[in-house]
Amino acid sequence: MNLSITLTVNGRERMLALPDPRVTLLDLLRDRLDLTGTKKGCDRGHCGACTILVDGRRTNSCLALAISHDGADILTIEGVAHGDTLDPVQAAFIAHDGFQCGYCTPGQIMSAIGLIREGQAGTDPERVREGMSGNLCRCGAYAGITEAVLEAQR
Numbered sequence: 001m002n003l004s005i006t007l008t009v010n011g012r013e014r015m016l017a018l019p020d021p022r023v024t025l026l027d028l029l030r031d032r033l034d035l036t037g038t039k040k041g042c043d044r045g046h047c048g049a050c051t052i053l054v055d056g057r058r059t060n061s062c063l064a065l066a067i068s069h070d071g072a073d074i075l076t077i078e079g080v081a082h083g084d085t086l087d088p089v090q091a092a093f094i095a096h097d098g099f100q101c102g103y104c105t106p107g108q109i110m111s112a113i114g115l116i117r118e119g120q121a122g123t124d125p126e127r128v129r130e131g132m133s134g135n136l137c138r139c140g141a142y143a144g145i146t147e148a149v150l151e152a153q154r
């Protein structure tokens with residue numbers, strides 16, 4: 001079977017052959033496009049390390065079959081800065097120490113960007129924590145992450 005899809009990844013159109021219809025967006029991004037900023041944690045939809053935006057919506061890329069996303073617009077952590085200028089969410093994570101080891105950080109930032117774009121972040125820390133609850137941080141940097149999301153949307 002010869003399958004191919006077209007994706008727009010960080011603003012660039014890519015036509016990709018799929019040797020296996022079971023390949024996920026996560027593996028496609030990391031293994032085929034060398035976009036390794038998107039991390040593989042659990043590979044089961046539990047940790048959020050693989051979060052990307054698909055057509056503007058937060059998505060666990062480990063659960064998303066590439067073949068089901070022909071024509072999709074994908075934003076990964078590599079595409080959020082504008083040249084040398086960080087996205088406000090990235091800058092806020094640095095300002096508030098919203099990370100420790102950094103492994104979950106790309107997923108946290110993509111989730112925060114999605115949450116803010118959805119208009120779901122609000123100004124209540126509890127609401128931010130709820131909105132970010134799909135992204136786990138084993139270092140426990142949640143206080144900084146919450147502060148970063150609150151600042152970034154101001």
Ligand code: FES
Binds near residue numbers: 043049062
């Ligand atoms: Fe996708 Fe954990 S790697 S949710």
